[in-house]
Amino acid sequence: xxxxxxxxxxxxxxxxxxxNIVIESLKIYGQDVYYIPRDLVNExxxxxxxxxxxxxxxxxVEMYIDNxxxxxGEGDLFTRFGVExxxxxxxxxxxxxWSQTVSRYDNEITGERPREGDLIYLPLTNKAFQITHVExxxxxxxxxxxxxxKLRAHLFEYTGEDLxxxxxxxxxxxxxxxYQYVLTLDSDSIATERGQTASMTLSDGVIVTGEVxxxxxxxxxxxLIHVGASDGKYHNFVSxxxxxxxxxxxxxxxxxxxxxxxxxxxxxxxxxxxxxQNEFFSSESDDFLDFSEDNPFGDPENN
Numbered sequence: 216x217x218x219x220x221x222x223x224x225x226x227x228x229x230x231x232x233x234x235n236i237v238i239e240s241l242k243i244y245g246q247d248v249y250y251i252p253r254d255l256v257n258e259x260x261x262x263x264x265x266x267x268x269x270x271x272x273x274x275x276v277e278m279y280i281d282n283x284x285x286x287x288g289e290g291d292l293f294t295r296f297g298v299e300x301x302x303x304x305x306x307x308x309x310x311x312x313w314s315q316t317v318s319r320y321d322n323e324i325t326g327e328r329p330r331e332g333d334l335i336y337l338p339l340t341n342k343a344f345q346i347t348h349v350e351x352x353x354x355x356x357x358x359x360x361x362x363x364x365k366l367r368a369h370l371f372e373y374t375g376e377d378l379x380x381x382x383x384x385x386x387x388x389x390x391x392x393x394y395q396y397v398l399t400l401d402s403d404s405i406a407t408e409r410g411q412t413a414s415m416t417l418s419d420g421v422i423v424t425g426e427v428x429x430x431x432x433x434x435x436x437x438x439l440i441h442v443g444a445s446d447g448k449y450h451n452f453v454s455x456x457x458x459x460x461x462x463x464x465x466x467x468x469x470x471x472x473x474x475x476x477x478x479x480x481x482x483x484x485x486x487x488x489x490x491x492q493n494e495f496f497s498s499e500s501d502d503f504l505d506f507s508e509d510n511p512f513g514d515p516e517n518n
Contacts, residue, residue, distance in 0.1 A: 234362045238309045241363075245279040248306070250316065251334035251343070251380055252324045269377035270334060272323045273385060274316050278335070281305035281365065288369060304344055306335055306366040313364065329366055336385050343388065344368035377426075377441055379410065389428075393440040396425060396452055399480040400435040407460050413439055415458045415478070423450050427460070438484075452481050 251274075256267040281304075288303030308329070317324050329349050336343045350365040378389040398413075407430040414424040425439030437458075444450040452458070458476050 234309070234311060237362045238312060241279045241307065241309055241312075242277050245277040245307075246337065246339055247275055248278050248338070249273040249336040249380070249382060249385065250276055250324075250329070251336060251385065252326075252330070253332045253334070254323075256377075267376075268332070269379070270385075271377075271379050272321075273336065273380035273382045274319070274322070274324070276308060276312055276316050278366075279307040280337075281307055286370075300370055302342070302344075302370045304337075304368055306344075306368065307363050308366065309363055310361070329364055334371055335366065335368055336382070338384065341384065343371040343385070345371040375441070389440065393428065395428060395484040396439045396442055397482040397484060398437045398439065398452055398458070398478050399482075400437055400458075401477040401479055402475070403432050403435060407437065412461045413437065413458050414461070415452055415456055417450060417453065417456070421446050421448075421450055423452055425452075452478060454478050454480055 251270045252272060254269045254271055256269055286302035286304050288301045313329065316322065317327070328351060329346060331346050331349060333346050334343050335346065346366050346368045348367040350367065352361055353365050354361070354363075373388055373392050375394060376389075378386050380386055407427060409427055409429060411427040412424055413427055414422055416422050422445040423442065424444075425442040428438040428440045430437050439452075442452075456478060458478055460476070
């Protein structure tokens, strides 16, 4: 049977009609998500990865979730290190809507298409997914062109990345799970707020800096994340020395806000480790595993 004479892949108006129908369908059946581009901080040119990635912006766009029966992947796994959730999803975004997002005046997206490594935050489930593959030829040239991108992604595992997107629900991931240094100060710092920088000069001249996560004026507790040193090595804040709080961006111009603060005590909080279940599994396994055997593969009487 010959093709339908009323549709042609040579007519631009029919291309636009088909594309408009696709976009309208995504707006009806899709979900509002936030696309979060990744900024490379210190790329490893050998392995092609960046362990210190940062995410500094987020853009709302509608996407259709292609998994109609729920998330794919391996699901929930019980491992020796605890419970791992390995959900995967496929998101569909219209090419024209992507181009409109990229052309925004406040856009920080540099790629002509969605990039692997970027994040998609789904408010419906309060989860972030990291893109692993971008398929740009499905469905395969219907009416002569491809109108969508299919983004295959897996559940994002936070490992200390810097999240400053301006969306509270996304930035709270950093607040809840980032490795924190909690400093007890000798006096109150009125102007201290989240996002500023705290620095301390050690006795050997090395400058240790950290991003302010929160400050409690009632207890003079200053919580810092993303701590680093000027020499690139591991250093910690020490008690008995002064720290300086500086602003960020154009609001405060990086000028010192408070430089007469002395650290009385230093503590560390690893919020991610609170969900680990190593000790629980180890104690529970004692009821049915005998670790006193010298040769678990031999006969019991010979051990």
